[in-house]
Amino acid sequence: MKSNFKKALLLAMLCSGQAMAQQTINQVLTLNSNGVNSTEILMKKQDNASYYSLFSNDLSFGLYNSSTGKYLLYTDANDRVGIGTHTPLAKLHVNGVLRAMHSISGDNSAYFGNESSSGYGLFSTGGGGASNLYPFRFEKYTGAVVMMADGDGNVGIGIDNPLHILHLKKPQPTLNFEKTGILNWTVGNIAGNDFYIRVDNAPSSPFVMESNTGNVGIGTATPKEKLSVNGKIRAKEIKVEATNWPDYVFKPEYQLNTLPELEAYIKANGHLPEVPAAAEVEKEGVALGEMNKILLKKIEELTLHLIEKDKKLEETNRKLDKVMQMVETLTQKNK
Known part of the structure; x- marks a missing residue:
């Protein structure tokens, strides 16, 4: 009986605005609706004009601030909670900035966790004042x-x-760049320990760098040299470094094969000395630096042969001139 009287007295004081600033209730306080209006507690501010409203009805429960005209807290009939909004679209809908503070003084860490055994946590940690600690x-x-x-x-x-x-x-980190509905470019470690750049419409023609050799392949996944290209290369200039350039061909001690010796070699092998055979080129390719040296050497050897032949031709012409002169002299004497 006394308990019901205390509740009624406190409720009357709250509704009349005459309750003390601090009251302790050690009982359950129940407010029943009249079936028409919501249950509401108005808490007037110091000006007795603006107020906070704690309300409940058949559709929602919330806390309303008349000064700002906004709902600080709102729960709808679907148990969705809104903070700063009375139309929550998710289980928790916050209209504004969300900030979490750590309980340790001076530590501005924030944590947003998921207690699910398969969930994710999102948080910011910090402390100590150094930028790399945040x-x-x-x-x-x-x-x-x-x-x-x-x-x-x-x-x-x-x-x-x-x-x-x-x-x-x-284990195999990659980045994927997708042009919607058309192509995908994948960059990273696609296979083994090698680095790849690959487009999905030409998976067998990637750019690859081997980790163990440093070899780079374009259009091939198995580069055999520092740069292996399966296709054509176009450039304005290619500079190849070379040593032992064949100027030694013009030195007096150089042993030049005779033309009969060359003829015998060609008949036996089907190509010039030192020049790789067609089958070898098809299998191994051609080393540009080495091939340029070989070709230059053959040109220089051919030049020496031409010089020698020119000398012999000059000598033959001089002899022929002498013969012609003798014939002319004999002809004149016989007239």
Whole structure:
């Protein structure tokens, strides 16, 4: 009986605005609707004009601020909670900036977690004043880092101590660039330990750099040289470094094959000495630097042969001139 009287007295004081600033209720206070209007408690502010309204009806429950005309808290019939909005579109809908503070003084860490055994957590940690101690992290429930951005602006994916502007760590890390509905370009470690750039409409013709050799392939996944290209190359100039340039051909001690010797070699082998055979070229290709040296050597040898033949031709012409002179002399005597 006394308990019901205390409740009624307190309710009357609250509704009349004469309650003390502080009251302690050690009982359950129940407010029943009349079936027509919502249940509401108005809490007047110091000016006795503006107020906070704590209300409940068959559609919602909330806290309303008459000064701003906004709902500080609103729960709809679907148990969706709105903060700063009375039309929540999700289980928690916040219209404004959301900030979480750590309980430790001076530590501005924030944490947004998921207690699910397969969920993810999103949080920012900090302390100590140094910029690199204020990272932003996105973690899996196991604590494994999904994404991390440190105070120096480095972003890590799969790594919690990124050393570069973008640092990826995974058994086979890749980046994919998609042109909607048309093509995908994939960059990264697609196979083995090698680096690839590949487009999906030509998967067998990638750009690849082998990790163990440093060889680079364009249009081939198995480069055999520092640069292997399966296709044509177009350039305005290619400079090839070479040693032992064949100027030695013109030195007096150089042994020049005679033309009969060359003829015998060609008949036996089907190509010039030192020049690779067609089958070898088809299988191994041609080394431009080495082939240029061989071709120049053959040109120089041919030049020596031409010089020698020219000398012999000159000698033959002189002898022929003498013979012609003798014939002319004999002809004149016989007239």
